[in-house]
Amino acid sequence: MNDASERTRIKSERYEAGVIPYKKMGYWDADYTVKESDVLCLFRVTPQPGVDPIEAAAAIAGESSTATWTVVWTDLLTACDVYRAKAYFVEEVPNTQNEFFAFIAYECDLFEEGSIANLTASIIGNVFGFKAVKCLRLEDMRIPYAYLKTFIGPAAGVIVERERLDVFGRPLLGATVKPKLGLSGKNYGRVVYEGLKGGLDFLKDDENINSQPFMRWRERYLYVMEGVNKAAAKTGAVKGSYLNVTAATMEDMYERAEFAKQIGSVIIMIDLVIGYTAIQSMCIWGRKNDTIVHLHRAGHSSYTRQKNHGVNFRVICKWMRMSGVDHIHAGTVVGKLEGDPNAVKGFYDTLLLTTLKENRQLGIFFDMDWASLRKCMPVASGGIHCGQMHQLTHLLGEDVVLQFGGGTIGHPDGIQSGATANRVALECMVLAKNEGRDYLKEGVDILKTAAKDCRPLQTALDLWKAITFDYASTDTLDFEATPTKSAS
Numbered sequence: 340m341n342d343a344s345e346r347t348r349i350k351s352e353r354y355e356a357g358v359i360p361y362k363k364m365g366y367w368d369a370d371y372t373v374k375e376s377d378v379l380c381l382f383r384v385t386p387q388p389g390v391d392p393i394e395a396a397a398a399i400a401g402e403s404s405t406a407t408w409t410v411v412w413t414d415l416l417t418a419c420d421v422y423r424a425k426a427y428f429v430e431e432v433p434n435t436q437n438e439f440f441a442f443i444a445y446e447c448d449l450f451e452e453g454s455i456a457n458l459t460a461s462i463i464g465n466v467f468g469f470k471a472v473k474c475l476r477l478e479d480m481r482i483p484y485a486y487l488k489t490f491i492g493p494a495a496g497v498i499v500e501r502e503r504l505d506v507f508g509r510p511l512l513g514a515t516v517k518p519k520l521g522l523s524g525k526n527y528g529r530v531v532y533e534g535l536k537g538g539l540d541f542l543k544d545d546e547n548i549n550s551q552p553f554m555r556w557r558e559r560y561l562y563v564m565e566g567v568n569k570a571a572a573k574t575g576a577v578k579g580s581y582l583n584v585t586a587a588t589m590e591d592m593y594e595r596a597e598f599a600k601q602i603g604s605v606i607i608m609i610d611l612v613i614g615y616t617a618i619q620s621m622c623i624w625g626r627k628n629d630t631i632v633h634l635h636r637a638g639h640s641s642y643t644r645q646k647n648h649g650v651n652f653r654v655i656c657k658w659m660r661m662s663g664v665d666h667i668h669a670g671t672v673v674g675k676l677e678g679d680p681n682a683v684k685g686f687y688d689t690l691l692l693t694t695l696k697e698n699r700q701l702g703i704f705f706d707m708d709w710a711s712l713r714k715c716m717p718v719a720s721g722g723i724h725c726g727q728m729h730q731l732t733h734l735l736g737e738d739v740v741l742q743f744g745g746g747t748i749g750h751p752d753g754i755q756s757g758a759t760a761n762r763v764a765l766e767c768m769v770l771a772k773n774e775g776r777d778y779l780k781e782g783v784d785i786l787k788t789a790a791k792d793c794r795p796l797q798t799a800l801d802l803w804k805a806i807t808f809d810y811a812s813t814d815t816l817d818f819e820a821t822p823t824k825s826a827s
């Protein structure tokens with residue numbers, strides 16, 4: 340009585356009771372033709388010793404779509420052939436041992452419209468804990484046009500933000516208030532005022548400033564807006580400061596955001612740690628209230644940095660652009676935090692381009708049309724200073740917010756001098772670029788010449804010129820080889 344055909348009327352090995360390989364259950368299909376409407380995923384899989392990579396890929400397809408560890412008869416009550424995700428291509432990751440790229444296609448109807456929570460509950464829900472795989476990393480996703488159309492995307496994006504600020508042709512300039520914690524509202528507002536008066540477009544709250552005993556959120560917001568308004572009046576420019584509305588509950592976040600808007604802030608800020616649903620809700624609030632939403636990617640490195648396990652940040656970039664944040668921290672390359680140049684370029688392209696083309700050198704594995712979702716402004720922050728302006732301009736381009744925290748507030752002559760040093764360094768580099776000079780090569784001289792007429796810049800360069808963060812990247816791209824078979 341072991342044979343399914345004897346015991347049941349079902350004439351298929353698939354419905355043999357017990358544990359059968361996922362391959363046999365239909366989660367591997369080497370001949371599958373990818374549909375335009377499929378969600379595609381690329382996983383980097385490290386199977387346990389002795390586990391067949393194709394079976395591992397099929398298992399991932401299974402667990403992230405319809406399957407469990409044994410066959411269930413109730414599959415027969417569904418359109419299970421359609422709903423089963425299909426692993427369709429596996430290749431070795433070049434220059435590694437026992438790591439494989441597994442491409443998996445998912446029927447679009449597996450996912451609720453407009454919900455990052457639902458998308459991720461499938462794609463990263465259970466599979467990362469599978470015993471049969473030693474490590475697993477989600478490297479990239481192709482979100483189909485039809486599904487993208489169910490997301491709002493950034494409300495302002497790059498173009499509208501520039502129009503609101505009236506700043507064109509150069510990166511925006513910002514600073515993170517330091518020290519991160521401990522300032523009173525009054526002193527915090529002074530930092531904001533000085534920085535904006537010195538030439539910055541924005542100041543910002545740091546990731547861990549919410550509403551602590553030393554400074555409650557209302558104190559901060561009121562003093563910050565006093566600084567913003569005074570600086571705007573003095574300079575005649577539109578100024579802002581990202582007010583972090585991150586809090587324990589949605590109710591608290593809405594209350595803070597409403598107050599920020601009421602007192603005239605053009606921008607609010609949230610941290611990635613609040614979660615996908617909260618992020619989507621705050622983006623809807625921002626859209627309804629004409630308020631730019633800045634996302635600090637606090638927490639991401641705990642799962643994005645390791646090469647063989649977790650979620651690549653380029654996938655987070657996609658989810659966040661779909662969610663509708665207007666800004667997202669995306670790396671500096673030269674600063675204090677992780678950032679391989681090509682990987683960071685891939686993040687920036689993912690956020691800024693309207694269509695993506697497969698380019699493995701930048702870690703982009705799929706062609707993808709962004710379906711008119713607006714661009715999301717990348718923010719470069721973390722250990723950068725004006726002495727690196729030529730490199731930053733070269734690596735990160737024009738559509739970026741350059742944010743110097745220590746590199747503004749740490750200026751020996753004060754915050755305003757720090758801001759002026761950064762503004763002059765930026766303007767002289769943009770000018771050199773527009774004049775067609777080889778500003779990357781001549782960068783140090785360009786800065787030196789500008790510093791002759793700008794004491795704050797001279798002081799900043801003297802202080803920080805030798806500061807570099809020269810460590811090997813953890814998350815490097817090691818798969819420049821062209822694929823053996825087209826993945827999409």
Ligand SMILES: O=C(COP(=O)(O)O)[C@H](O)[C@H](O)COP(=O)(O)O
Nearest residue numbers: 515636668676720721722743744745
């Ligand atoms: O406070 C800072 C930077 O301060 P400073 O300019 O003094 O180094 C930010 O939290 C980091 O940029 C976050 O990192 P990332 O931007 O990579 O998410």
Ligand SMILES: [Mg+2]
Nearest residue numbers: 515519545546
């Ligand atoms: Mg910080």
